[in-house]
Amino acid sequence: MAIVPKIADPVKIRFLVFSALTLLIFALALLGPYLAPNDPIKSNFTKVNQPPSLEYPFGTDKLGRCLFSRVICGARVTIFSSLLLVGIIFAFGTAVGVVSSYVGGRLDTLCMRVTDIVLAFPDMVLAIAVAGFLGGGLANAIITLACVSWTKYARLARSQVLGLREQTFMEAAKLAGNSTPRIIFRHILPNALSPLVVTAALDIGVMIIGVAGLSFLGLGVRPPTPEWGAMLNDGRAYFQRFPGTIFFPGAAIFLSIMVFNLFGDSLRDWLAPRPAVTEPTE
Amino acid sequence: MLKYVYRRLLQLIPILIGITVINFGIMFLSPSDPAERELVLRGMMVSQETLDAMRADLGLDRPFWVQYGHWTLNLLRGDLGNSYASGRPVMTEIRERLPHTISLAAGAMLMTMVVSIPLGLLAAVRQNGIWDYLIRVATFVGGTMPGFLVGLLLIYVFALRLNWQPVISDGSLRSMILPVITLALAMTCKYIRQIRAAILEELDKEYVWGARARGVKEKYILYRNVLKNSMLTIITLVGLSVGYLLGGTAIVEIIFTWPGMGKLVMDAINMRDYPVVQGYVIWMAIIFVSVNLLTDLSYRFLNPRIRLSNELA
Numbered sequence: 280m281a282i283v284p285k286i287a288d289p290v291k292i293r294f295l296v297f298s299a300l301t302l303l304i305f306a307l308a309l310l311g312p313y314l315a316p317n318d319p320i321k322s323n324f325t326k327v328n329q330p331p332s333l334e335y336p337f338g339t340d341k342l343g344r345c346l347f348s349r350v351i352c353g354a355r356v357t358i359f360s361s362l363l364l365v366g367i368i369f370a371f372g373t374a375v376g377v378v379s380s381y382v383g384g385r386l387d388t389l390c391m392r393v394t395d396i397v398l399a400f401p402d403m404v405l406a407i408a409v410a411g412f413l414g415g416g417l418a419n420a421i422i423t424l425a426c427v428s429w430t431k432y433a434r435l436a437r438s439q440v441l442g443l444r445e446q447t448f449m450e451a452a453k454l455a456g457n458s459t460p461r462i463i464f465r466h467i468l469p470n471a472l473s474p475l476v477v478t479a480a481l482d483i484g485v486m487i488i489g490v491a492g493l494s495f496l497g498l499g500v501r502p503p504t505p506e507w508g509a510m511l512n513d514g515r516a517y518f519q520r521f522p523g524t525i526f527f528p529g530a531a532i533f534l535s536i537m538v539f540n541l542f543g544d545s546l547r548d549w550l551a552p553r554p555a556v557t558e559p560t561e
Numbered sequence: 562m563l564k565y566v567y568r569r570l571l572q573l574i575p576i577l578i579g580i581t582v583i584n585f586g587i588m589f590l591s592p593s594d595p596a597e598r599e600l601v602l603r604g605m606m607v608s609q610e611t612l613d614a615m616r617a618d619l620g621l622d623r624p625f626w627v628q629y630g631h632w633t634l635n636l637l638r639g640d641l642g643n644s645y646a647s648g649r650p651v652m653t654e655i656r657e658r659l660p661h662t663i664s665l666a667a668g669a670m671l672m673t674m675v676v677s678i679p680l681g682l683l684a685a686v687r688q689n690g691i692w693d694y695l696i697r698v699a700t701f702v703g704g705t706m707p708g709f710l711v712g713l714l715l716i717y718v719f720a721l722r723l724n725w726q727p728v729i730s731d732g733s734l735r736s737m738i739l740p741v742i743t744l745a746l747a748m749t750c751k752y753i754r755q756i757r758a759a760i761l762e763e764l765d766k767e768y769v770w771g772a773r774a775r776g777v778k779e780k781y782i783l784y785r786n787v788l789k790n791s792m793l794t795i796i797t798l799v800g801l802s803v804g805y806l807l808g809g810t811a812i813v814e815i816i817f818t819w820p821g822m823g824k825l826v827m828d829a830i831n832m833r834d835y836p837v838v839q840g841y842v843i844w845m846a847i848i849f850v851s852v853n854l855l856t857d858l859s860y861r862f863l864n865p866r867i868r869l870s871n872e873l874a
Contacts, residue, residue, distance in 0.1 A: 396579030403808025404845040411830035411838055412587045488707040492812060495709045496827060511709060515816075518713065519721045529710045537705045 294549040297542040304535055308354035315348035319505045330523070337527045340510075341517055346524065349505040350531050356506045358535060360421055361486035367425045369479045372432025377463060377471070380437040381444075391437075394430040402427050406489065410498035417506075420499040424489045428482070432475060439471035473550045481543035484536040491532055507532045565861060569854060580846045581636065585629050587842075588835050595835070596621055598645060636843065642836040646829070651840040654825060659844065662821035665813065666806040668737055669745035670799070677749050678795070681756025682788065688761060696753060704750035708809050712743040712816040740817045744809050748802050752795075759794035763787045793864055800856030807845050 307314070317335070322342035331338045337346035379390035397405070405427045413419040443449060443466075452466045491508025493499035500506035502513070507528040514524025596615040600607050616622045620631060635642070641651035684696040719725045719739060763769070764787055772782050811823030818824065822841055829837035 392575060392579070395576055396583065399576050399580055399850050400583075400842070400846050401804035401806075401808040401849050403805075403811060404842060404849075407808070407811055407826060407830070408584075408838055408842045409587060411826070412590070412835070484705070492707060492709060496812065496815060498830070508709070511713060515713065518717060522717060525713050525717070529713065532710060533706060536707070537702075540701075540705055 290545070290548050290551075294542075294545040297538065297545045300538045301542045304354070304358065304538055307351070308358040311351045311353075311355045315345070315351045317345035317348045319344060319348040319352040320503045322503075338521070338523045340513065340521075340524055344503075346510075346527055349510060350507070350527050353505040353507045353510060353528065354531065354535070356417065356500060356504060357487055357490055357508070357532070360417060360490050361483055364421055364424055364428070364486045364490070365479050365482050367421075368429040368482070369432055369475065371425070372429035373436045373468075373475055375429070376433035376436025377440055377467060379433070380440040381459070381463060381467065387437075390433065394433050397427065397430045400427070403492070406493060407496065407498065410493055415498050415501055417500045417504070420490060420493045423493070423498075424486065428486070428489075431478065431482075435475055435478060436471060439474065440467055443467055443470055477543065477547040477550060480546045481540065483539040483543070487532065487536050487539070562861065566858060569857060573850065573854065576850060577847075580843070580850075581633050582629065584839055584842050584846075585632055588839055589625060589628070595619060595645075598833070602645065641840040641843070644829070644834055644837050646832045646834045646837070651836050654837060655822065655840050655844055658820060658822050658825045661819060662807075662810050662814070662823065665737070665740055665744060665810055665819060665821060666803075668741040669748065669806060670802075672741055672745040673749045673752055673802075674795075676745075677752035677756055678788075681753045682760060682783070684753065684757040685760035685764065686783070693757075696757075700750035700753045703746050704754075706747065708743055708747060709812050709816060711746050712739070712813060715739045715743060716816070736817075740813050740819055743816070744806065744813045748805060751802075752798055755794060755798055756791065759791040760787055763790050793860065796856060796860055796863065800853055800860075803852045803856075804849050807849060 312319075322344050323339070335345045335347060337350060340346055340349070375390055379387045406423050409423040409426060410420055413423065449462075449466060452462050457465070490499060491506070491511070494506050494508035495512045497509075497512060500509045502509065510528040511525050511532075514521070514528070518525045594612075596612050596619055597607055599619065600611055600615055605611055613622075620628060623631075639652055641655075643649060644651055644654055647654065680696055684693045687693050716739065769782055769787065772786065773779070810819075810821060811827060813819065814821045814823035815827055822844070826838055826841040829835075829841070
């Protein structure tokens with residue numbers, strides 16, 4: 280039986296295309312170490328700063344390490360730490376927002392005061408300071424960025440819940456004798472989730488910039504681990520003569536952020552969430 | 562209006578207390594021991610006795626809240642302690658560096674305004690035309706580039722290949738061009754898109770159709786009504802981007818060795834010079850909070866609808 284093709288929805292097609300590209304990047308990042316032709320960490324002082332060749336498709340860096348292998352393996356560090364970060368701040372921020380606004384009262388006031396205080400620092404300023412005090416390292420960079428970025432989700436979740444609380448079906452769910460956790464998981468979260476998911480998708484690129492930015496400043500990933508921001512920092516001293524040292528990791532950062540942003544945009548258009556509930560000013 | 566100002570100022574108090582607690586807390590929890598550092602610096606022997614004596618001397622043996630209170634009182638007097646590295650008061654160091662950072666941020670803001678308002682307007686007026694399309698693609702690409710990448714590429718093209726610009730900034734107006742572009746690019750792209758959206762929304766309102774129907778010139782509608790009403794969006798954007806600007810200066814200053822606060826704090830972090838890091842965070846937070854307050858107030862002041870509903874309430 281022939282299936283009658285439906286008229287294609289361009290928004291959905293766009294979403295599918297960018298989802299596929301996003302998955303492709305994830306796959307590349309996951310398989311990076313198996314795809315890399317050379318060891319990304321092993322230095323070879325007989326082959327320093329070489330131009331691209333068959334053996335080294337992107338050339339080598341100042342320590343004779345294969346740039347191609349480093350870019351490919353760096354994807355794993357940069358992209359998965361950003362994904363992990365988005366997962367952490369999404370879960371934590373949403374939990375804080377939902378619980379505090381659902382419970383209300385003092386807890387809500389306290390949580391909002393805490394977000395106010397975190398928001399009183401410019402993101403990157405606080406991140407630099409916390410990372411500076413904690414010392415470098417990928418784990419510390421992730422903790423740092425999580426500390427400064429969760430507030431967005433808490434506020435968004437809160438405004439969603441405040442909007443939902445007024446709805447009749449919430450009254451009904453309560454009158455039907457549902458327990459609080461059940462109301463939160465079965466009635467609030469499914470209805471509040473879509474703007475949060477869109478924000479999370481768009482945050483992948485933001486977190487890549489954050490992780491790479493901290494590493495670029497020397498506050499993130501420690502050498503010799505390959506990471507795109509750290510690679511840019513390494514290449515900074517040499518790129519006048521060897522532009523490949525910043526060009527290839529730079530292109531990798533740029534392309535992956537672009538794909539994630541396009542994915543986030545298409546997800547937003549596809550879900551077309553109702554215009555975000557505006558936060559009450561008082 | 563005055564009542565609103567008072568209320569906002571009162572709301573600031575818990576936030577300022579929070580800022581100082583967090584700032585002091587981070588320092589308190591940091592792994593390094595200032596007493597040991599001070600001993601090494603003075604060339605004294607590090608032993609348990611000398612460490613204990615130095616701790617007592619510096620007040621480090623007292624409980625958290627006592628130390629915090631002491632630190633905050635000094636802060637209120639404008640005393641942020643001395644830098645471990647140079648031995649000079651942190652306030653003096655910051656006073657020397659702050660103007661450089663502010664001029665960088667102000668330059669970026671100026672560039673953003675000068676570029677994004679006309680381009681946003683152009684894209685909105687020519688919606689779906691070739692200009693709109695070009696501007697949309699360009700702003701998407703520009704908005705995707707992280708600042709550190711933009712900075713390196715600009716140096717590569719304009720300083721190293723074309724030799725139009727110095728690689729290292731010498732503080733002159735000319736050497737400000739690349740750092741300002743680096744800082745402003747992503748922001749400009751965001752502004753263009755937001756201004757375009759705001760103007761399109763405004764153009765769709767009934768008063769515009771009414772004015773057109775009455776035969777008011779399109780230019781008059783655009784500049785006198787639509788642009789004026791979109792100003793509120795622009796002010797909101799300015800308030801939101803100050804945080805980005807202040808944080809972004811750190812990366813830009815490192816790339817271009819610009820002698821501002823960001824360079825100061827990165828050097829301080831590398832030397833574990835914590836009083837300077839604290840001073841940096843405090844100053845940045847205070848600037849950020851003040852600018853947000855001013856944006857909020859000007860927003861209320863400029864928008865009669867909010868002002869009236871607020872006064873009636």
